[in-house]
Amino acid sequence: SxxxxxxxxxxxxxxxxxxxxxxSSSTSSTCxxxxxxxxSLSLSISLSPSPxxxxxxxxxxxxxxxxxxxxFNTIIRCFKRHxxxxxxxxxxxxxxxxxxxYGEDSKLIYDLKDQGGELLSxxxxxxxxxxxxxxxxxxxxxxxxxxAKVYRRDNPAMTRxxxxxxxxxxxxIAGQYDPMIPDAECLKIVHEILSELELGDFCIKxxxxxxxxGMFAVCGVPDDKFRTICSTVxxxxxxxxxxxxxxxxxxxxxxxxxxxxxxxxxxxxGGMDLAERLLQDAKMSQSKQACAGLTDMKQLFSxxxxxxxxxxxxxxxxxxxxxxxxxxxxxxxxxxxRLRLTAELWNAGIKAEVMYKKxxxxxxxxxxxxxxxxxxxxxxxxxxxxxxxxxxxxxxxREEVDVSRAELAEEIKKRTSDV
Amino acid sequence: SxxxxxxxxxxxxxxxxxxxxxxSSSTSSTCxxxxxxxxSLSLSISLSPSPxxxxxxxxxxxxxxxxxxxxFNTIIRCFKRHxxxxxxxxxxxxxxxxxxxYGEDSKLIYDLKDQGGELLSxxxxxxxxxxxxxxxxxxxxxxxxxxAKVYRRDNPAMTRxxxxxxxxxxxxIAGQYDPMIPDAECLKIVHEILSELELGDFCIKxxxxxxxxGMFAVCGVPDDKFRTICSTVxxxxxxxxxxxxxxxxxxxxxxxxxxxxxxxxxxxxGGMDLAERLLQDAKMSQSKQACAGLTDMKQLFSxxxxxxxxxxxxxxxxxxxxxxxxxxxxxxxxxxxRLRLTAELWNAGIKAEVMYKKxxxxxxxxxxxxxxxxxxxxxxxxxxxxxxxxxxxxxxxREEVDVSRAELAEEIKKRTSDV
Numbered sequence: 001s002x003x004x005x006x007x008x009x010x011x012x013x014x015x016x017x018x019x020x021x022x023x024s025s026s027t028s029s030t031c032x033x034x035x036x037x038x039x040s041l042s043l044s045i046s047l048s049p050s051p052x053x054x055x056x057x058x059x060x061x062x063x064x065x066x067x068x069x070x071x072f073n074t075i076i077r078c079f080k081r082h083x084x085x086x087x088x089x090x091x092x093x094x095x096x097x098x099x100x101x102y103g104e105d106s107k108l109i110y111d112l113k114d115q116g117g118e119l120l121s122x123x124x125x126x127x128x129x130x131x132x133x134x135x136x137x138x139x140x141x142x143x144x145x146x147x148a149k150v151y152r153r154d155n156p157a158m159t160r161x162x163x164x165x166x167x168x169x170x171x172x173i174a175g176q177y178d179p180m181i182p183d184a185e186c187l188k189i190v191h192e193i194l195s196e197l198e199l200g201d202f203c204i205k206x207x208x209x210x211x212x213x214g215m216f217a218v219c220g221v222p223d224d225k226f227r228t229i230c231s232t233v234x235x236x237x238x239x240x241x242x243x244x245x246x247x248x249x250x251x252x253x254x255x256x257x258x259x260x261x262x263x264x265x266x267x268x269x270g271g272m273d274l275a276e277r278l279l280q281d282a283k284m285s286q287s288k289q290a291c292a293g294l295t296d297m298k299q300l301f302s303x304x305x306x307x308x309x310x311x312x313x314x315x316x317x318x319x320x321x322x323x324x325x326x327x328x329x330x331x332x333x334x335x336x337x338r339l340r341l342t343a344e345l346w347n348a349g350i351k352a353e354v355m356y357k358k359x360x361x362x363x364x365x366x367x368x369x370x371x372x373x374x375x376x377x378x379x380x381x382x383x384x385x386x387x388x389x390x391x392x393x394x395x396x397x398r399e400e401v402d403v404s405r406a407e408l409a410e411e412i413k414k415r416t417s418d419v
Numbered sequence: 420s421x422x423x424x425x426x427x428x429x430x431x432x433x434x435x436x437x438x439x440x441x442x443s444s445s446t447s448s449t450c451x452x453x454x455x456x457x458x459s460l461s462l463s464i465s466l467s468p469s470p471x472x473x474x475x476x477x478x479x480x481x482x483x484x485x486x487x488x489x490x491f492n493t494i495i496r497c498f499k500r501h502x503x504x505x506x507x508x509x510x511x512x513x514x515x516x517x518x519x520x521y522g523e524d525s526k527l528i529y530d531l532k533d534q535g536g537e538l539l540s541x542x543x544x545x546x547x548x549x550x551x552x553x554x555x556x557x558x559x560x561x562x563x564x565x566x567a568k569v570y571r572r573d574n575p576a577m578t579r580x581x582x583x584x585x586x587x588x589x590x591x592i593a594g595q596y597d598p599m600i601p602d603a604e605c606l607k608i609v610h611e612i613l614s615e616l617e618l619g620d621f622c623i624k625x626x627x628x629x630x631x632x633g634m635f636a637v638c639g640v641p642d643d644k645f646r647t648i649c650s651t652v653x654x655x656x657x658x659x660x661x662x663x664x665x666x667x668x669x670x671x672x673x674x675x676x677x678x679x680x681x682x683x684x685x686x687x688x689g690g691m692d693l694a695e696r697l698l699q700d701a702k703m704s705q706s707k708q709a710c711a712g713l714t715d716m717k718q719l720f721s722x723x724x725x726x727x728x729x730x731x732x733x734x735x736x737x738x739x740x741x742x743x744x745x746x747x748x749x750x751x752x753x754x755x756x757r758l759r760l761t762a763e764l765w766n767a768g769i770k771a772e773v774m775y776k777k778x779x780x781x782x783x784x785x786x787x788x789x790x791x792x793x794x795x796x797x798x799x800x801x802x803x804x805x806x807x808x809x810x811x812x813x814x815x816x817r818e819e820v821d822v823s824r825a826e827l828a829e830e831i832k833k834r835t836s837d838v
Contacts (some may be wrong), residue, residue: 004529052549054513056535059552062504062563062739070507085481086488090584091510091568094473111532115572118473122531130468133478144481147512153534165509320481 033098056164058155071197074146078147078192081346082185083353083374084171089129099342101128104231108152122151126170134174143182157240159318177356179296180325181339184303185356188343191309208297211278214290219261221254225377228252236266272301306339310365310418319373324416327354329380337380338382341390341405345378348409352378369395373418378408406416429812445738475573475583488614491566494588497611500765500794502742502772503590505564510547514538520547521648527571540568545589553593561592563602596775598715600758603722604775605760610728627716630697633709637702638680640673644700646670648681655685684834691720725758727766738792746773748799749783754778756799760809760824764797767828771797788814797836 053059059070079086090231098109098121111124117419123129126146134142147356154164171189173182194202213226221229232247241263248254248262265284268274277296278284285291327342335358345352353374357367362379369377379391379400389402392411403411472478479487488826496504515530517540529541542548545565553561566588574585583746590608592601606623613621631652632645640648651666660682667673667681685702687693693717699701704710754777764771772793774784781798788796798819810820811830822830 051554052513052517053509053555054511059509059555060507061556062506065505065507066739068507079600086484087481088479088484088487090472090476090478091570091582092473092476094471097470111534113532115530117572120473133472134471135791136478139479153536165511265780292502320485346713 011050033304043162058163074196075193076145076147078189078196079171080322081349081351082143082189083321083351084143084145087133088146088148089133090119091122091149092122093129095121095131097132098124098128107152110151110153124152125150130170130172143173145169145171172364177294180300180303181356183300184307185415186347187304188307188309197345205301206297208293210299211292214284214287214293215221215262215265218290219265220258221262225252225254229254233262233266241267272298273303301357303339307337307343321372322351323353323372323374324351325376325378325412326365326374327352327378327380330362330363331381332359334380337385341380343379345409345412365396366395426476432448471598477582493615494612495603496609497615498590499741500768502740502770503562503564503607504739506552507565507567508542508545508552510568511539511541512548512551513551514540516551517547525575529572543571544569545587549591564588564590577701585638586644592720597777599719599722600775602719603726606723606727607726607765613767625716626718628710629708629712630716633679633703633706633712634684636707637709638684642682643698644671644673644799651683652685656821660686667751677828694720695773703783722758725755740791740795741770742791743770743783744795744831745788745793746797746799749781751778753799756804760797760799762829764831769828769831785814795831
């Protein structure tokens with residue numbers, strides 16, 4: 001009987017030594033995007049060598065896909081609860097877009113063969129394509145997530161789950177905001193996801209580049225060595241201090257004395273307490289830069305407490321987020337109260353947003369709801385706080401009603417169940 | 420102030436002429452997969468040339484992503500309703516896996532640069548990787564969908580929505596089954612999706628390669644020209660008959676007489692009626708091959724009528740499908756009744772499967788439920804049909820209860836709401 005070949009989609013006749021024959025016929029829509037085939041496999045003939053995967057890549061079988069889907073759904077649900085949009089970019093970029101962005105790691109970039117036309121490379125991460133997207137579209141403010149595969153010509157330990165093709169789940173908040181508020185939300189998100197995935201205990205490490213640079217300066221690292229010493233310090237996650245120190249001294253030419261001083265600082269661990277301790281540190285406090293970083297770090301931890309992270313370790317237009325409510329205020333000095341209420345709502349499973357500004361105008365908070373189709377606003381004021389209520393405003397009708405704080409989440413769910 | 424560089428993830432200091440500075444700090448988990456950044460963009464400095472996309476590719480902005488998500492959800496919901504699993508494969512394969520599978524279109528394959536190691540190419544479709552997956556894992560029976568991007572170095576008309584990087588949504592049923600049953604389900608799925616997406620009127624074209632080959636034979640196409648004439652006929656969707664005929668005669672060297680005879684047949688349109696007419700056709704009926712194809716085509720249309728396509732044009736283990744119920748029978752000659760009931764359930768939004776076999780054993784139908792975790796079986800027999808009921812069996816407890824046919828979907832929903 002004849003070999004199978006779909007006349008509509010150039011279906012190959014012989015695949016990898018398996019002769020594909022129609023169970024008796026083939027049906028295929030001519031639509032290029034939705035392809036359906038139904039065929040039986042005749043395994044009797046097997047001429048070509050057994051097929052294999054390229055190094056560092058993997059298939060996902062149905063069981064692995066079911067688990068991946070559950071994990072991604074947890075992550076995406078969290079991103080959406082925090083009012084993020086999503087974008088997608090091509091898997092390859094112009095080579096020049098990626099050139100010079102990854103330092104020593106540039107050698108790990110996959111280039112496409114020059115087959116005439118442009119020089120292309122596979123994306124190495126999602127951050128550079130994101131920056132290219134922002135620049136091309138002149139976007140300065142966006143909270144977006146992007147879940148996609150990235151490519152690195154590395155020799156990873158596949159037994160430890162590392163591959164040349166792997167997923168990254170990026171969540172970025174771009175824009176100019178009051179210090180540390182978006183940073184705190186990012187950490188809240190990491191905390192929520194890692195908790196919900198039930199992966200066991202975890203530790204989130206936070207960093208401020210100014211603390212690192214200030215520390216380098218007071219330890220006597222020459223200015224022109226900051227970048228390269230930084231790369232070495234980065235390896236502390238995977239290697240012992242001895243190996244890292246040896247690379248600093250023997251390969252990068254740092255003095256042993258400076259390396260030892262760095263060693264003292266990088267061994268320290270802590271949260272708010274460490275930031276306060278380092279602000280008092282005789283050497284660190286000499287660096288203006290470090291002090292600025294440490295002061296912000298204290299601010300960050302105060303927001304994290306409000307978000308309860310430290311405790312436990314509309315309309316007819318196309319909406320790009322699923323945010324149900326905006327937590328707002330008409331009065332000054334209620335940032336902390338807004339953050340606290342926002343966290344209450346997130347914890348109750350409500351998709352909520354809050355402005356990253358100490359004292360935003362009510363009008364600009366309402367305008368944001370109009371622009372992005374958020375149907376409800378939860379407004380806090382001194383009086384409401386005193387009464388234990390929240391003023392719940394319907395953006396569309398401008399109706400306002402006082403709702404007791406204990407019933408707020410239920411009321412929001414009820415009102416947005418049909419959105 | 421210093422340029423920003425994340426010490427944890429090699430975040431670039433200068434992206435495309437935008438200086439990225441921390442709003443005042445950056446936080447980043449060390450986890451390679453979950454990356455969070457929060458930074459402010461300083462747009463004041465713009466030194467590098469304005470970035471751009473590579474030819475034939477596009478970004479998806481948040482609005483386009485929201486629409487894409489809705490469309491994909493509709494498609495995936497349908498695939499799952501029909502009991503399909505999903506798999507994923509790498510974006511590149513060994514070059515040799517793709518070599519020789521795409522005929523004239525091989526020149527459109529993207530090769531990766533030889534940077535040492537294996538020779539790789541970007542996937543051109545999802546069918547060859549699927550065949551590679553089946554062969555590597557020695558799988559002969561699977562119903563799977565795969566939604567992913569594919570790559571073609573074409574010069575597509577981007578204004579008409581065609582790109583070098585684009586999505587395909589593949590749904591394939593591989594295995595040996597009784598003729599035309601899986602084919603009918605594939606068409607049911609296309610019909611459901613196109614209806615639910617509300618894209619307006621549509622026409623699904625079906626084909627049987629044996630009819631095409633038989634028609635070539637009786638029209639006097641030499642055996643060694645079948646393949647190439649087939650490629651030309653394929654262009655009828657995009658070009659007029661005159662252009663196609665000219666290519667056959669002037670480029671492929673077919674006689675004008677043979678081309679004219681082909682022209683007569685390819686202009687015919689119809690369903691069951693056309694299959695019957697061609698079976699009576701003096702010339703076509705001379706080809707055994709064509710007759711076999713036409714007979715199966717009649718069979719296909721009879722199943723499509725049962726599926727109502729022609730009318731309108733558990734357990735603790737990891738489940739890879741979400742199928743709620745298997746439509747089964749203990750007696751012979753109830754295939755049509757099983758298909759009819761299955762369609763009733765699909766139309767009521769139930770995720771249902773049916774065996775692609777005329778007279779399967781009850782035991783093998785129950786075994787399939789055990790193997791894939793399907794919680795319920797709807798069993799049809801002569802008595803049940805007479806009484807207007809269905810025997811609903813709980814796989815786990817083996818309990819059976821008669822449910823009136825009108826209440827079956829509701830009962831299944833009730834019993835699987837917590838799955």
